Amino acid sequence: MTAGTMHSGKRDIWGLVLTVVSGIMMITGLYLAFVFAPPAMNLQTAVERFTQRVLYFHVGAAWVGFFAFFVTFAAGIGYLAKRTFFWDNLAHSSVEIGLTFMTMVLVTGSIWAKPTWNTWWTWSPRLTISAIGWLMYIGYLMLRSAIDNPARRARFAAVYGIVAFMSVPINFMAIRWWRDIHPAVVASGSNEGTGGFDMSPNMTATLIFCVVAFTVFYFTLLYHRMRLGNVEHEVETLKQKAMYR
Amino acid sequence: MPQNLSSSITSDRVISEHPPQFAYLHKVLAIAGKDIAAELRTKEMMSAMFVFSLLVIFIFNFAFDLRTDNANTLAPGVLWVAIAFAGMLGLGRSFITERDRGSLEGLLLAPVDRSAIYFGKFLGNVLFISVVEVVILPLFIVFFNQPLGIIVPLVGVIVLGTIGFAGVGTLFSAMVIHTRARDVLLPIMLFPVVVPVLLSAVRLTAGILDNLPFEDVQNWLGLLVAFDLIFLAVSYMMFEYVVEE
């Protein structure tokens, strides 16, 4: 991702490669999730068994949601150390994409919850921490949009990204202790509360593949979003030059 | 070493040649003291916080129809919601006055490490919130009909919770004053990050009210103390980046 390939209008090999690979993996993932993976035999109804498949995307999205947050955390440190636009762009882009995935977690979680536990929402640890992460993302974006000065915006966003992410592990621990009805996903036979189930090898393979596919998808989106950010930055720079001679 | 500077004060030297011992601590206390003195003159912030927390307790009482049997289950939550909201109110105020009158620059001009400003403000915030808590606590005991023996351990929990709250809150309120939507932004940014504080505090309060053995709640105490220490340290480190220009 050198500056050269970031300019619009030039041939963008990386972008193309990433998009194509992403596309292939996501479609494969869909196939695996809906066709290849066997139905969960311990679930009663056909509806339950079908919606269980959303798990593959739910877990993938959750992993990416928090991975993106980690990237923002690291990029925040990078910005405070180096003060270049690249780090701020990385942090901001990662938040936007992470927010999308996090929203997906909450929505798929809800889709899963309804037939399984007959409720639209549960305060299970993973959903709760995802909701909190979602709020942090929103807080980050709201903070950014409320500051006009670009240097200050980048600095404050970096600080918030760092502090907020550091609270995630502690949050997770606290919420885990607080409530516990979410099934342990790749557990071997442990049934925590209602809804636990075993994972056959095919299911595990599907799950892992989907997680990887989502991660590649994340990087693709990140790449494109950062390119967009670079272009916006260039426009801003040119505007400044024009305005102030 | 600083020949040119100190020797060029040809008239009487007014400041001490070398900073006295404990100068840092003195200045931290001076900053906190100044905030307290200013607030004592107007009392506008604390009266707002006090009235607000009273309202919260009253509203909860009516909203949840707290009869004696379920009062004890809800009591810890009510207490901490009141403290959290009153706290948010107070935190928002502490930097606003500095900014509007330009006096933050006065602090930044002072010959002391920037972190002294953080600790001074932090102390001031802790004190302000504590004063409100001192008023809420007896009301809480009265309205929820609690035995007096709970006061001492409860005060301990309240102190720890306030520290956790004000530690991060002081950092965030320093950021938020530079923004447009400052009153709305602070709760959105702060709440997700301090969830562990609230969870631990509520659990510990419940443990105290229900007279649970210490072992049952000790990991919550550990979590709360860990949060306080970690986030005080992180906020202290990040503060420099927030006030620099």
Next chain:
Amino acid sequence: MIKVRNLVKAFGTRVVLRNISFDIEPGEFITLLGVNGAGKTTLMSIVATLSKPTAGKIFIGDMDTQQHAAYIRRYIGLVSHKTLLYDDLSGEQNLRFYARMYDVEHPVERIETVLRQVGLWGRQKDPVRTYSRGMQQRLAIARAILHNPPILLLDEPDTGLDQGAASMLGELLAAVGTAQRTVLMTTHNLERGLSLGNRVLMLSDGKIAVDMPREDVSIEALAHYYQQ
């Protein structure tokens, strides 16, 4: 006393100070001029160690401001167009606070001295809120000289003052400035600025356009820069 070397300050992509270098000797009274946006306040703010340069260095008393900022601040006093005062506290409380922050020895006596010097003795117990704008600026000067700094920075100290108050301020500055201090002052009032200073620096488009002793400067020549 103050050495500015290749100073650059940029806000994002906007460069406000472009590679500025100059020296200030002890005892000089410099009038810093320039149109709005020329970078005067930015420069003052960097010299006062309130902002950091994007590039370049500033040495105050042979010490690098970026390394010894906290120590250098003991020897700098700043009066800006914001008062830096706490409205709800009294004049005396304000000064006592700053006396603590600057480790002033014998604060009580020193506070009385400066209050008398700026002509506010008698009003020190009243909240600053009740002071007129002119009185607030005088208290701001009192705050700035409280710790008897060898370097005094004045950023448009006559802002918002009427003629009478401004000329009173001018007299005060003349008295305060000659107490063997090094002074850097920006002002929009050309006449007063020129009457007080003994050297003139002018910023234009982020660079130093004029740097000469006061005697060599004529108002007509300077007006040329303002018209651009």
